[in-house]
Amino acid sequence: MILLELFLGFFEIGCFSFGGAYGAIPLIREVVLSYGWIEEEKLSYMIAVSESTPGSIMVNLATYIGSAKAGVLGSVIATVAVILPAFLIVIILTILLKKLIKNGAFQSMLGALKACVTGIILATGAYMILMNCIKSVNSVSVDYTVIIMTVALGVVYFGSKKIIKNGISPIILICIAGFAGVFVFGW
Amino acid sequence: MMKPLLDLFLTFSKIGLFTFGGGYAMISMIENACVTKKEWITHEEMMEITVIAESTPGPIAINCATYVGLKKKGFWGAVAATLGVVIPSFLIILLISFFLDHFLEIKWVASAFKGIKIAVGILILDAAIKMIAKMKKEALPIIILSVAFVAMMLINVFALRISTIVLMLAAALAGLSIYLIQRYKDKEASK
Numbered sequence: 001m002i003l004l005e006l007f008l009g010f011f012e013i014g015c016f017s018f019g020g021a022y023g024a025i026p027l028i029r030e031v032v033l034s035y036g037w038i039e040e041e042k043l044s045y046m047i048a049v050s051e052s053t054p055g056s057i058m059v060n061l062a063t064y065i066g067s068a069k070a071g072v073l074g075s076v077i078a079t080v081a082v083i084l085p086a087f088l089i090v091i092i093l094t095i096l097l098k099k100l101i102k103n104g105a106f107q108s109m110l111g112a113l114k115a116c117v118t119g120i121i122l123a124t125g126a127y128m129i130l131m132n133c134i135k136s137v138n139s140v141s142v143d144y145t146v147i148i149m150t151v152a153l154g155v156v157y158f159g160s161k162k163i164i165k166n167g168i169s170p171i172i173l174i175c176i177a178g179f180a181g182v183f184v185f186g187w
Numbered sequence: 188m189m190k191p192l193l194d195l196f197l198t199f200s201k202i203g204l205f206t207f208g209g210g211y212a213m214i215s216m217i218e219n220a221c222v223t224k225k226e227w228i229t230h231e232e233m234m235e236i237t238v239i240a241e242s243t244p245g246p247i248a249i250n251c252a253t254y255v256g257l258k259k260k261g262f263w264g265a266v267a268a269t270l271g272v273v274i275p276s277f278l279i280i281l282l283i284s285f286f287l288d289h290f291l292e293i294k295w296v297a298s299a300f301k302g303i304k305i306a307v308g309i310l311i312l313d314a315a316i317k318m319i320a321k322m323k324k325e326a327l328p329i330i331i332l333s334v335a336f337v338a339m340m341l342i343n344v345f346a347l348r349i350s351t352i353v354l355m356l357a358a359a360l361a362g363l364s365i366y367l368i369q370r371y372k373d374k375e376a377s378k
Binding site (some may be wrong): 017018026053056058083090091107110115116118128150153154157166185186 | 208281291348361
């Protein structure tokens with residue numbers, strides 16, 4: 001029964017994937033390949049599409065594989081399955097948190113966790129910018145066009161905060177970057 | 188009754204439609220929409236959401252949407268925000284899977300995405316900068332941040348299969364030990 005399989009597989013992914021899609025890709029690969037839903041090559045392509053389209057990468061992949069295996073119904077079931085654990089856990093945790101929040105030990109842990117998350121996000125952003133600017137990992141050649149675009153977009157985004165209140169919104173930055181990409185890299 | 192729910196739904200579908208590159212980039216989007224513009228939550232709460240999203244399994248986007256929705260309008264708020272953040276990409280992926288077998292080979296799509304990836308890096312960096320700006324400038328958080336940064340960089344560069352949850356557990360443990368040591372010292376002092 002493919003629908004039940006889709007549900008169980010993506011529920012498992014939703015339950016055990018920490019730290020967003022990039023960290024979860026090995027687990028996703030393991031689950032998808034063990035069920036034999038898709039071949040390895042097709043899966044790599046699907047991951048790339050999920051990364052290049054808006055929205056959560058994990059959810060996109062669930063929708064994509066669900067649809068490829070069992071049409072619209074399959075995509076709905078896979079998507080719901082991957083979302084459900086996160087949805088329920090956050091609701092339960094928020095209820096528990098209300099009681100815990102004044103606890104000193106918990107406060108101390110929360111403070112440490114905030115600093116840790118900040119470090120993780122900083123590293124993720126820095127690494128992403130670095131990888132964009134390198135053409136190929138093996139030959140370590142630098143992509144000057146991307147470096148110039150990174151600096152230009154950075155100046156526009158952070159500079160706009162000095163000129164207008166709160167600066168341009170992230171959505172506008174994404175739009176500018178998309179159009180600039182088409183203009184610079186060709187269509 | 189319906190209007191706040193609709194507002195949550197629409198705000199989060201806008202976030203879902205324009206977030207590329209997964210959950211970390213979404214933090215900037217949510218901060219901009221829910222803290223700066225709508226003032227639904229405070230920056231402090233946004234930090235809590237980020238910590239919860241990072242320490243719980245599942246897509247970060249879903250963790251965040253559920254939490255903001257719940258804070259604003261209880262259970263149904265959580266449902267509205269979560270549906271909102273999912274539906275745009277759900278429809279896009281469905282269209283691609285039905286009609287576009289070679290989506291990534293379309294030249295302008297690849298070019299646009301190459302540009303967008305540059306913006307995504309900037310947005311993630313911006314989320315981190317905002318968090319650092321609001322952080323207490325004390326020794327302990329600065330040490331934890333630096334260690335987490337270096338560890339995460341090493342994990343990325345060498346493609347190590349270490350989950351971020353390991354870093355989070357280590358940080359929580361450090362926070363707890365510092366608290367217990369502090370309390371023990373206080374007790375000794377009051378004797």
